[in-house]
Amino acid sequence: MRLYFITLFIPIILIGNTFSQGVPSPEENIPFLVTFGNKAKKSYGDDDNCQIFFFSIPKAYNKPFYIRIFDPETGGENDEIVKVEDTETTFELFGGKGTITEKDARQTNPTGNYKSGNLLHSISFKNEKEYDNKWYTIGPLDPSQGEYSEIYMGNIFKLICEGVTGDDGNLYKYFLSTSSTENIPIPGGNAFTFEYTIRLHSGLNQISHVYPFIDENVVSIKQTNFDLDNDGTLELSSVGTKGYQLKVSGDNEFVESEYKIVAREKGTSLDIQFIKGKKKISNNNVVIHITNQYGEALPFYAVPIGGIPKYKGLISVKPQNK
């Protein structure tokens, strides 16, 4: 049933994929992804020093492609250096059997066999200047090297970024590209994660978004955020809800809040907005994930499935005048 449901929404998905496949995407308005070295304090905003992203290549696409990493090293511009540049970050790309179908790979915490699949590429960065504020390209890659999944709509690759040494924060971005030297999106390609660790804007009045996808089996969701430092509000909008307030965590704190899914929201994405507060907080890193009523993590898509949800108002029924 779930498969039918996904299939039903493929046209919508394709429409949504006219956006670029940068991670974070422009629609998300997130400055960077962030991963700290394993010696960093949790209060810096990264609960597990690991970020797992999945890239989906449509089955029809059978040409080489590339995954590009912007500013993969830790040092120089963009990154959050704690005293000295002592952090090493590894990027490991997996494909093949178990990449996504392995249950541990879909958890919010990197435990168990989360590095499932065939290791296709592995690279470590410290503070190499030649990659500071520049792109590093993994590939070319063969779409068939991924794990094909009907549910996730294509051949799935998994890129795991881990801070293996140090306590600095590595801020970086991804791009799923058809070119090794330019960011050219793959038609129908997408990227998703089950837990975001992101850097929020420092400036005021900035709104960042994440877009979890709600499948037809979801009855309610529970959002968990960590170390938001009470920086503004966290609101949920969707085709059926506007400005639903979610709990906001403080420094080094996990909070949870629930939201009941209405029928209209099934098969669409939710728009969870990080709305900056009045006070300026810099270098605010935050972790967020969402689980359904069974505790299963739900994916956040860089390019929201079905497009950015727009609230359609209440549906009212007027009695007919006699």
Add this chain to the structure above:
Amino acid sequence: MRIYIIWILGFVLMGSYTFSQEYNFQYINQNKGLSNNFVNGILQDDRGYLFICTSEGLGVYDGNKVSMYYQKDKLVDDFISASYKDKKGNLWFGHNQGGSSIYYEGKLAHVYIGAGIGSQINDIAEDSKGRIWFVAQDYGLYFFDENNDKGFFENPSSNRLYYSLYISEQDHYLLGTDKGIEVYDFSKDSDGNHLNKVQNIGLNEENQIVSFVNLNGKDLLAFSRTGKVYKIISENGIYKSEELKYYNLNKDIIITNVTSAKGYLWISTLQDGVLKTQIQENQLFITEKYNKSSGLKTDAINTTYVDREGVLWIGTFGEGLAAKEDDIFTYYFINKKENNPITAIRVNKTNLYTASKGKIEHYDKQNVICYKTYTDQNGLPNDDITSMIFGPDSSLFIGTTLNSVYRKRKDSEKFEQIIFSEDILSRTISDLEISGNKLYIATLNGVYRYDIYSGGVNVFNITIGLPHNTIGALFKTSDDRIIIGTNSAFISEIINDEIFNYPIKDGLEVIEVNDIFEDKNGTVWFSSSGAGIFKMNKEGASYNIGTIDGLISNYCNAIRINNQGDIWVSHNDGLSKVSLSDTSVHIYDDYYGIQNRFLRSSIDNLDNEIWFGTENGIVLYNSDKDIKNKVSPITSLRYVTINDTIFESNEPIYLEYGTYKFGFGLAGLSLKGGEKIKYKFILEGYDDNWSSLTDKNSVYYTRMNDGEYTFRVKSYNADGTEGTEATIKIVVYEPYWKKWWFYAVCIVLFLSIGIGILKYRERSFIKYQEKLKRDLALRTREVVEQKNKIEAINKDITDSINYAQRIQGSILPREEYVKQLFPKSFIFFRPRDIVSGDFYWCGEVKGKQLMICADCTGHGVPGGFMSMISHILLREALNAETIDNPALILQQVNNNIVEVLKQTDDFESNRDGLDLAIVVIDKQKMELKFAGAMRPLFVYRNGVCNVIKGDRHSLGGINKDKSFETKFTDI
């Protein structure tokens, strides 16, 4: 060292630019039936088929087309990540999600051992005992052999990923991991199989070893994914490594695979294409690169393979399989995005000059680096340059389309125009030639001869004997003649300022000459527009080679003859090579990567090279690399059809009696020029001789009846090398009526029937005989009875007749009486029957002896009656009166007979009578009287016989007017 020089030159000549040097690659990709353009492995089986391992199935290429095999065809998984050909010729395939497949005796099969190990197979190897080892990336190693011995070695070293395996002659297992190389020993005892780590080879731990290559059986090299190359040295069983440095600009190179063939190491990379490398003095040198810059569609290469014919196969990452067959042609394009027609070209040992519209470029030929470009800044007109030639003073002369001739002196950078005639037509230059210090200039107004020192000019045109003023080409022969090609029916030459014209095709056809050249024997050949090429001799040019002989086209642009004795002709659509020895023609078309139109007279040659100018760059032919492919193609039958039903096996086919249509699909497996394969075939039992060469790959025979047929086919590769032979036997059984036993049965049957008939007839005959016998007996009895009856009757009759005879005899005189009357007489009386119609009588009447002899009509009893009657009548007629005249006796007897027998003239009246002679002797008178009725008298006297004829009447009968005469004679 050469590499260093190239780089140094590159830096020194900064600001100059180089040709892009390209090769011709053929592709097998999704357009040709490959399911996927990501090629992960290439193998060739013992039959010559090329196995292409892709991410979505296994392709099998037969030189003509690709057949794909998938999971449904017994492949464990469509994604093939590793491949290996074992010593027995079996092909092994490892898969992306674990498991392996085998291609065994022409069929695919699953390999069940290790099927549950869900880790990508990265490498497959075979040890000295025939064990097949699999390297599973996350698992480790496992093996099995044909005796079903197997061993699984999970994580032989902790926290490692496993990529490659090399098994040394000493049975050391060098395992390439993501952190260097580990060495293992394998042992087998009663406890099972053991793999013991004995050493880590001291590499940088970060290096993922993706490939091992044992080069020429001596040097073992290990290649890391990050581009590092290590020489692995074994001393007393201890291994150590030594990194080999090499120079490559691309730092981020990722090596995917390395193969060794033809004395080179072929390194596949994801960023830099294929590196063709050699090891010299412990260093790795990149001798050539095949990537986007040299004509490949991509820089991302997964693997390479050199097949049995020396073809380099390049498995690309996303562009399918590329093949580089040879280096016969090299392509130079200055700028691929714009047309760059090279209208004239000149080469010498070290320099290359190219000309195009308003531009001449001077290159270092060896390294294809442009030294200098001459344009309008150097005085060149914005005009097409049609020809270039160096003078004896090293001046460069160029001819232009509209602006006459230009000259650049040796030490000058400027081109100066030479006006040698005021005639506007003389400014259109088609060719230049140098002889001594004379520059010959081909124009639309004849040939001008310009003295490069004095500036003096001579003209050769129609006024002094040229057949036409439009000159197409000039050529100076080795014996210093100037050959002139015009737009006429003649080819001309200048000897001692005199023009000689020789007819082309007997002077009957106008031929436009485009280019002229001379072979090593001094024979001049020229090319034409529309009529092919011609050979010139003293009688003219009648020998001609054209499309009918195999040229691509009769429109021939440039012509050159190389040291190998081949005539090269350029056309708009390609090149033709004509062998001078046997005039065979080989054509080079887009299959060889020739896609641009060749330009008229844009050609030059030097030693083993011919340089052709095209509408977009240059094509270089190198005869040293034009090596005939002597590897025999492998011939096979793709299919056999009987009445359109396909038989795939090569086993003999046996068919019941009938009429059939045979079809044969032919395959000549040559992967080098596979599209140009040809075949010869024969159907023994039907054809008398082998067919002629054909490029058709299917053959059909219709209305085939009973018989034993053997189809034999041989293939020939693009260079004519004969391949192996494939055969198949087809037997259409004879009908039963053609079998020997049927003949035997028939013979036996016929014999039996024959014998039966004979027996039957014999039996019938016997029966008939018996019947006849019975009938005969019956008849005989009847006959005997009749006989007896007849005999009884006859006896009675005979007795009666005998008695009648006695009566008749009584009328005859006794013999004593006769002797008494006629002492010297005798009687000859022989009646036919018992009683007779004959009688005689004698007597004496009146002293006269009388003798009568009569013959009555009838015999037997009737005669007897007549004789008795006649005797009586005769006795009545004898008297004294008649005795002296016997004729009267006759007369009287006659009358009496008529009367007695009542004879009349009536038709039914009897005619009986008698013939009779009467002799009366009168001894006294010594006189004899004779009267005869139809009877003569013979008188024999003194040895003389006289006949006295009687009268011609018988006595009796119907003639009443009978008279008889008595005749007399003396005694």
